[in-house]
Amino acid sequence: MLLKACVIGANGYGGIELIRLLYSHPKVTIDVLVSHSTQGQAITAQYPQLQNIVELPLEKLDVNEILDRVDVVFFATPSGITKDIAPAFIEAGLPCIDLSGDFRLKDGDVYSEWYKNTPAQQQFLDRAVYGLAELYRGDIQQAAFIANPGCYPTAALLGIIPAIKLGVIDESRTIIIDGKTGVSGAGRKPALGTIFSEINENTKAYKVGTHQHIPEMEQVLSDINNQQVTILFNAHLVPMTRGILCSIYIPINDNLTDTNFTELYKETYRDDYFIRVRPEKTWPATKEVYGTNFCDIGVGFDQRTNTLTVVSVIDNLVKGAAGQAVQNLNLVNHWDEKLGLDTIPTYP
Amino acid sequence: MLLKACVIGANGYGGIELIRLLYSHPKVTIDVLVSHSTQGQAITAQYPQLQNIVELPLEKLDVNEILDRVDVVFFATPSGITKDIAPAFIEAGLPCIDLSGDFRLKDGDVYSEWYKNTPAQQQFLDRAVYGLAELYRGDIQQAAFIANPGCYPTAALLGIIPAIKLGVIDESRTIIIDGKTGVSGAGRKPALGTIFSEINENTKAYKVGTHQHIPEMEQVLSDINNQQVTILFNAHLVPMTRGILCSIYIPINDNLTDTNFTELYKETYRDDYFIRVRPEKTWPATKEVYGTNFCDIGVGFDQRTNTLTVVSVIDNLVKGAAGQAVQNLNLVNHWDEKLGLDTIPTYP
Amino acid sequence: MLLKACVIGANGYGGIELIRLLYSHPKVTIDVLVSHSTQGQAITAQYPQLQNIVELPLEKLDVNEILDRVDVVFFATPSGITKDIAPAFIEAGLPCIDLSGDFRLKDGDVYSEWYKNTPAQQQFLDRAVYGLAELYRGDIQQAAFIANPGCYPTAALLGIIPAIKLGVIDESRTIIIDGKTGVSGAGRKPALGTIFSEINENTKAYKVGTHQHIPEMEQVLSDINNQQVTILFNAHLVPMTRGILCSIYIPINDNLTDTNFTELYKETYRDDYFIRVRPEKTWPATKEVYGTNFCDIGVGFDQRTNTLTVVSVIDNLVKGAAGQAVQNLNLVNHWDEKLGLDTIPTYP
Amino acid sequence: MLLKACVIGANGYGGIELIRLLYSHPKVTIDVLVSHSTQGQAITAQYPQLQNIVELPLEKLDVNEILDRVDVVFFATPSGITKDIAPAFIEAGLPCIDLSGDFRLKDGDVYSEWYKNTPAQQQFLDRAVYGLAELYRGDIQQAAFIANPGCYPTAALLGIIPAIKLGVIDESRTIIIDGKTGVSGAGRKPALGTIFSEINENTKAYKVGTHQHIPEMEQVLSDINNQQVTILFNAHLVPMTRGILCSIYIPINDNLTDTNFTELYKETYRDDYFIRVRPEKTWPATKEVYGTNFCDIGVGFDQRTNTLTVVSVIDNLVKGAAGQAVQNLNLVNHWDEKLGLDTIPTYP
Known part of the structure; x- marks a missing residue:
């Protein structure tokens, strides 16, 4: 059975790249797309290249519904958003992969200084595993909440x-x-x-x-x-x-x-x-x-x-964002790390 | 069992794009790469992005060896080459897909006028099926020699x-x-x-x-x-x-x-x-x-x-060359037309 | 004595190109820069490349002051602006060159249909001379108000x-x-x-x-x-x-x-x-x-x-906008048409 | 009276940029263009954008004729050329500005090591003044032979x-x-x-x-x-x-x-x-x-x-090549350093 995925922030470049990669992933389906700024539209209104391929609506964020409908959530939102919306999913035990900068720094004060914003709560910072597989592969394989590294x-x-x-x-x-x-x-x-x-x-x-x-x-x-x-x-x-x-x-x-x-x-x-x-x-x-x-x-x-x-x-957008997120998804699920990512660079 | 493919003219952009697409094709392996200008080198010497993925040598053209080793030949050579080298493969009955312009025009005189070159022999022009699936799908499914359309x-x-x-x-x-x-x-x-x-x-x-x-x-x-x-x-x-x-x-x-x-x-x-x-x-x-x-x-x-x-x-390079060639390969083999081609555009 | 010029809409690409060309014009000085959106800033805050060369402030529009201070006005504003602000200058007899689309169409109804906007008053449409020198050179030389052609x-x-x-x-x-x-x-x-x-x-x-x-x-x-x-x-x-x-x-x-x-x-x-x-x-x-x-x-x-x-x-931005405007300025003043425009294309 | 200039290597990008800048210089005319690879052609055959502006032939190198016809020579040739052809002009006392790397390094052994080529003769290396005006302005003003700095x-x-x-x-x-x-x-x-x-x-x-x-x-x-x-x-x-x-x-x-x-x-x-x-x-x-x-x-x-x-x-191509060469020409002639160079960057 396929793993059902939700992409929050589907309208941005990180989001659309996740959609591209997850579409080719043999063990995943994309079930829910969420966008704050373009909710109510079809994803094809923003990205006509998805016509006939991925024809989902862009929905507004509804935590309970997402908890019901999917098995994993990707946050492709700008910094400053997930620190507020991710905790509900984490506490409910849904695997989460955050592509933003909100949970990467372990020290909230350092976050405040460099991001000029209030940090996430310390308990959630503590739970996040930094998703650089080449350094922390073992930890990622045991994790439910991944802070995907910056580009x-x-x-x-x-x-x-x-x-x-x-x-x-x-x-x-x-x-x-x-x-x-x-x-x-x-x-x-x-x-x-x-x-x-x-x-x-x-x-x-x-x-x-x-x-x-x-x-x-x-x-x-x-x-x-x-x-x-x-x-x-x-x-x-x-x-x-x-x-x-x-x-x-x-x-x-x-x-x-x-x-x-x-x-x-x-x-x-x-x-x-x-x-x-x-x-x-x-x-x-x-x-x-x-x-x-x-x-x-x-x-x-x-x-x-x-x-x-x-x-x-x-x-x-790949190893620096959506691809690394998929690599982490593979690790979290103890799948082959290359699933959905085993392609040749497009050249020229 | 996988179909074994040979790409002649592997060093050009049509060739490298064929390699990219065939690598992701579930029913094909790339077995032989031929290049006139860079024979003897590894393909990775020309395209380092293939490191660890496709590490084949660029070989010189040897018709008999290719006939022995593969099940299909793609010609990604410039115009004016295949008219001379394809006939040996065609006569031996090996399926051939030609991406050049040598076999598209049925009338050799028209070829001479616009290409400023001697045309292929008429008997081979006659055998070539023009590979525009949306117009000639039925003919392609019966063909062994495809003239892939121009871009x-x-x-x-x-x-x-x-x-x-x-x-x-x-x-x-x-x-x-x-x-x-x-x-x-x-x-x-x-x-x-x-x-x-x-x-x-x-x-x-x-x-x-x-x-x-x-x-x-x-x-x-x-x-x-x-x-x-x-x-x-x-x-x-x-x-x-x-x-x-x-x-x-x-x-x-x-x-x-x-x-x-x-x-x-x-x-x-x-x-x-x-x-x-x-x-x-x-x-x-x-x-x-x-x-x-x-x-x-x-x-x-x-x-x-x-x-x-x-x-x-x-x-x-895809629908205008290598992708259409793979689409034609799928038709010739009576496979699903989308095999190896069912992907989302990379954007942005 | 140099002709004193005012550029309204100096902050846009048409405006900055006028500044570039007028700076090299032997008979003109740039005296007043007007910008609605960035008034109060120095032009160098928007275009640091002007540092040490043109260090004027971006002023708000003040018709009387401009009438006092300059000899010619260029409008490098978006369509829909000059139809309202140009008449005051025209009636005061100040030479005006409008780079927008507001005065090009002689028929106000046609303007309404294609621009989806109220047209300029007919009397001012009538006074505008279409500034395509190669067709209307003689008219331009007699004109005080030029509608510069679209790109x-x-x-x-x-x-x-x-x-x-x-x-x-x-x-x-x-x-x-x-x-x-x-x-x-x-x-x-x-x-x-x-x-x-x-x-x-x-x-x-x-x-x-x-x-x-x-x-x-x-x-x-x-x-x-x-x-x-x-x-x-x-x-x-x-x-x-x-x-x-x-x-x-x-x-x-x-x-x-x-x-x-x-x-x-x-x-x-x-x-x-x-x-x-x-x-x-x-x-x-x-x-x-x-x-x-x-x-x-x-x-x-x-x-x-x-x-x-x-x-x-x-x-x-040159023959399609600012350069043609300078060509028209030269004609209106009965100067050599090439003044300030006699340069070689930058290549590569 | 205008200073007559010759550009050797006129067909390259350094050459064409010299032509652009010298054309706008108030005290210089371009009299001779030399090109090894395209001699015999008109410059407009290589650069049609010069049509009606600079319509000179590309000539072969003839030292005596150049000595007769011009007052200054610019070398816009690749490295390894001027070390052999410049000495004849230098010995004849004609002012020379070399845009190549042949006379920049004072130590011939260092040239050999990094350029993998035989250096110029030491007596000519000794005569060359390194043309970085902001450091060596005084020396340049006294010089007849300038080694223009690298980009x-x-x-x-x-x-x-x-x-x-x-x-x-x-x-x-x-x-x-x-x-x-x-x-x-x-x-x-x-x-x-x-x-x-x-x-x-x-x-x-x-x-x-x-x-x-x-x-x-x-x-x-x-x-x-x-x-x-x-x-x-x-x-x-x-x-x-x-x-x-x-x-x-x-x-x-x-x-x-x-x-x-x-x-x-x-x-x-x-x-x-x-x-x-x-x-x-x-x-x-x-x-x-x-x-x-x-x-x-x-x-x-x-x-x-x-x-x-x-x-x-x-x-x-300007401060890193042709523009700096013109700046040096101005210094050698004790002209205003900005002559022919007092322009605003083209933007955007």
């Missing part, structure tokens, strides 16, 4: 985790993450900063030093060896729709200059299907993971400055 | 066929087709006209009045009612990778001004899953079929000029 | 005018204009339809058969030989910021099949610096007029269908 | 120079430069890596740790205080035509955490028209300098990591 943190963390685990980092210098993203991460709500004429043929920095994904990255990195890690992260917008590329500069201890870091990275991700470490001296491009759940990583050591350059790429 | 003809023909069948066209005026295409149709071979700096933020007309797809369209349209149809077709390049949009201007007889053409189009394509006629007064966009085998069609009648505007969109 | 009409009319003047059109068939535009024509106001993720890698038709530029084109074309001309015009959005390309299909009388239309077009525009007819069998691209006031035209006769294909390209 | 070095150096001059850098950590460039920097020669379908909707790293601009940056930075500076620089390709954005991470001494770096940067560039330091907490975008000679800089100090983030943007 930048997914790309950045997967590029840094092996170096932390290996203990090769020179702590007197700072890890620097230079992130580049496509525009879809900004969502579907019209704003001056995302209209075509302002973005096309343009590249810019934004939220320099203030991006809310910084504490998320530091929380996870600090958890690996139980030792505080501080990073410098800057975000840039490039004129494309999908894709994140993080260029990561990791200072390396002096005595490790002969290390083959590519091999060490490959070894670390030996059992992780979605992480592909590229051959030495080759570098991934965002389009090479387009539409898929892969995170591709290139690694190169700069002898001149004792710094490891790691380039990691993801599709921000 | 522009697919979009244009599907927009005009109902009007021809319905007999509503004013023959004293000309059908005009204004085609707009993304750049991937030009293939992967570098040329001044397709480098990014020349294409980005640019739109242009090309091959005005001389495009080799003109006789292909006229041949098919003339075949429907066995009556000569002459069209005017112009091609335009727009700055995107995938997608074709054809704006078609069909002159309508004076006495039909109250006709509901949208309904007539819907009726014509009632049994064709991949053709989606849009609701009255709505119009399809290329991205709404991105990565899929759909052809979406909008229809509107202009009372002021007795002209029917039809807008049809496809993904040129 | 699509500029490209389309310049492609059709010679054929009308020459009397070669087969009136039993329809002139069809297939327009493709970049997104900047939609202005700077955020809307779902213009955000990057919806436009990028996408092409679509819009306002099929209902575009408000249709009556504008018909009014001008009918005026040339004082004979009613009906056209079919459809608009398409392509993923670029600037540029319009119109593909025009003109039915030609049977007895003219040996005509050299390229030469006739060249002859028609012999004295028009900004119109460049391309050599036979070559076709212009939008980027080849980027940032300039040129309209480039390619002409080809299709013997098979007795149809003339004309391809005309402009930069919608 | 990345221009953006990066202008972002770092103030910090070096001010002596605020913590030398125990490395300066990291993360560069993002549009594709036009790769030139007009077709290659797989620059065709539209490979670049569009794609971002990638390239030449990681091996870019030939690294020693150029280090040479200049080390020259400021006569102290060796080592940097880490990585290059990235983003899907746009023009523009470079460098994100620069400068480690700052512990005792300087209260410094207002924005003010210090403004002060450093007080007399440099083309350098615009943005107000605190605002960041430049590449499109905000499009088509102009500006370098816009944003500066922000990260208290958490004692690191200064500097974001600097240029148009790679």
Whole structure:
């Protein structure tokens, strides 16, 4: 029997990507779509490409009805929404996967500082499991409530985790993450900063030093060896729709200059299907993971400055959002991690 | 048991798209990849996004070996190649699907005139079945050798066929087709006209009045009612990778001004899953079929000029090439036409 | 002494383009910038690229003050605004150039029908001179109030005018204009339809058969030989910021099949610096007029269908808006038509 | 009387941009265009947008004739050409401005190592003045032979120079430069890596740790205080035509955490028209300098990591190539530095 899914926030880009992936999932049906802003419409009024494929209505949020009708809920809502609406589902014991930032930070004060908003209640923050399978697979398999990682943190963390685990980092210098993203991460709500004429043929920095994904990255990195890690992260917008590329500069201890870091990275991700470490001296491009759940990583050591350059790429809407959510769904249900995600990037 | 497939011309964009689609096909395996220009390399050397997924070598063409090893051959080669290499496979009785233009025109002289090249031998032209399922489904199901339609003809023909069948066209005026295409149709071979700096933020007309797809369209349209149809077709390049949009201007007889053409189009394509006629007064966009085998069609009648505007969109690499080839493979094998093609467009 | 200019609607794309062009004009200074939505801000708050170059405030509209301070007013406001605010300036005798659609249509009822809005008062419609220099240069030189042509009409009319003047059109068939535009024509106001993720890698038709530029084109074309001309015009959005390309299909009388239309077009525009007819069998691209006031035209006769294909390209913000306004300013002042506009397209 | 200019390599993107800028320069005429690959053609055969504006032939290189006919030579040739052809002009005493990389590095061995080519003769390397006006204005004014800076070095150096001059850098950590460039920097020669379908909707790293601009940056930075500076620089390709954005991470001494770096940067560039330091907490975008000679800089100090983030943007073909060459021409001739360059960025 198929698992019945509900997508809350179905009208946004995270929502529509969930619909695309869940439609191809062999063990899931999409039963309920919820949208606050477009309730009452058919999903095809917003996304005509679903004509004849997924012809569901966009419903208003009704907790009891959803509890009755489905087996799992995905929250594809903006930050600041799930902290209020998820608890009812969690308390009722329905498995929940939250794609927003509301339950990722364990410390409510840190959330307040970076998100400029009231945090979720601590008891629900405590229950949420951070859904980065490559680091917390075991915990996810036991979880009922997943805080799906942010897009930048997914790309950045997967590029840094092996170096932390290996203990090769020179702590007197700072890890620097230079992130580049496509525009879809900004969502579907019209704003001056995302209209075509302002973005096309343009590249810019934004939220320099203030991006809310910084504490998320530091929380996870600090958890690996139980030792505080501080990073410098800057975000840039490039004129494309999908894709994140993080260029990561990791200072390396002096005595490790002969290390083959590519091999060490490959070894670390030996059992992780979605992480592909590229051959030495080759570098991934965002389009090479387009539409898929892969995170591709290139690694190169700069002898001149004792710094490891790691380039990691993801599709921000897949491994950075909906795909990772499906991967977590698979883990929670003890299914093959690749179910519904075993596809080749669309290229060109 | 799975059907074993060979892709000749695997290194081009039609080839890589075939690989993407066949990989997800439940009844097919990819067994042999052939490339003239990159033989000896791994396919991952050309397309690193296939790492860990499809790790086959690019082989040189060896007819006997292919006959031994596979059950079907796809030709994703440029025009002018298959006319010479396909006959050996056809004579050996191996099912063949040709994505090039070599076997589409029944009249070798017409081929010579528009392609500026020697045509294939007449006996093989005679054996080829034109692979537009929505018009020739029955013939395809009996065929062993398919000439897969061109990208522009697919979009244009599907927009005009109902009007021809319905007999509503004013023959004293000309059908005009204004085609707009993304750049991937030009293939992967570098040329001044397709480098990014020349294409980005640019739109242009090309091959005005001389495009080799003109006789292909006229041949098919003339075949429907066995009556000569002459069209005017112009091609335009727009700055995107995938997608074709054809704006078609069909002159309508004076006495039909109250006709509901949208309904007539819907009726014509009632049994064709991949053709989606849009609701009255709505119009399809290329991205709404991105990565899929759909052809979406909008229809509107202009009372002021007795002209029917039809807008049809496809993904040129899917319904306009590799997807239609897979659809034809399904028909030839009497499988469900949707096998391997039942996906939602990637959006945005 | 320099002519003092005021730009009303300075915050929009037409406004900022006027500022760019007027800054380089040797006989003009920009003295007053007016914006309804951003009054009180510095123009550099909206357009930081003006830092150290044009550092004026955005003021609220004050008719008397503007009458005191400047010698000419440009209206770069959306349609529906100038019909109410321009009369005060016109009556005071200040030269006015209106870039909106409010004064282009001579018949108020036609305006109501296509713009769905109350028209301007007839007396002011009567006073407005349609600012297409290549057709009405003499009138413009005597005018004080110019209705600057729309972007699509500029490209389309310049492609059709010679054929009308020459009397070669087969009136039993329809002139069809297939327009493709970049997104900047939609202005700077955020809307779902213009955000990057919806436009990028996408092409679509819009306002099929209902575009408000249709009556504008018909009014001008009918005026040339004082004979009613009906056209079919459809608009398409392509993923670029600037540029319009119109593909025009003109039915030609049977007895003219040996005509050299390229030469006739060249002859028609012999004295028009900004119109460049391309050599036979070559076709212009939008980027080849980027940032300039040129309209480039390619002409080809299709013997098979007795149809003339004309391809005309402009930069919608220059020849289609601000540049044509400056050209008109030059004419009104009896200056060299090229002043401030004598530049090479930025390429690539 | 106007200065007569020759552009060698007129067919490339650096060449065509020189033609655009020199055409608008009030004290220069373009007299000779030279192209190796397209000699014998008209420039309008390659660039039809020059029709009726610049209609010169592309000539083959003839040193004596050029010496006879012009007053200054610009070399817009690829690296590896001018080292052989420039000496004849230099020895004849003709002012030369070289846009290639052949004369930028003072040490021929370093050139050999990074460019994998034989260097120019030392006597000519010694005569070349590095054409970064903001650092070497006085020297340029006395020079007859200018090595125009590379595109990345221009953006990066202008972002770092103030910090070096001010002596605020913590030398125990490395300066990291993360560069993002549009594709036009790769030139007009077709290659797989620059065709539209490979670049569009794609971002990638390239030449990681091996870019030939690294020693150029280090040479200049080390020259400021006569102290060796080592940097880490990585290059990235983003899907746009023009523009470079460098994100620069400068480690700052512990005792300087209260410094207002924005003010210090403004002060450093007080007399440099083309350098615009943005107000605190605002960041430049590449499109905000499009088509102009500006370098816009944003500066922000990260208290958490004692690191200064500097974001600097240029148009790679203007301040990064042809515009800077014209700026140098102005200095060599003791003209106003802004001549021919005093324009507003084209936006959007």
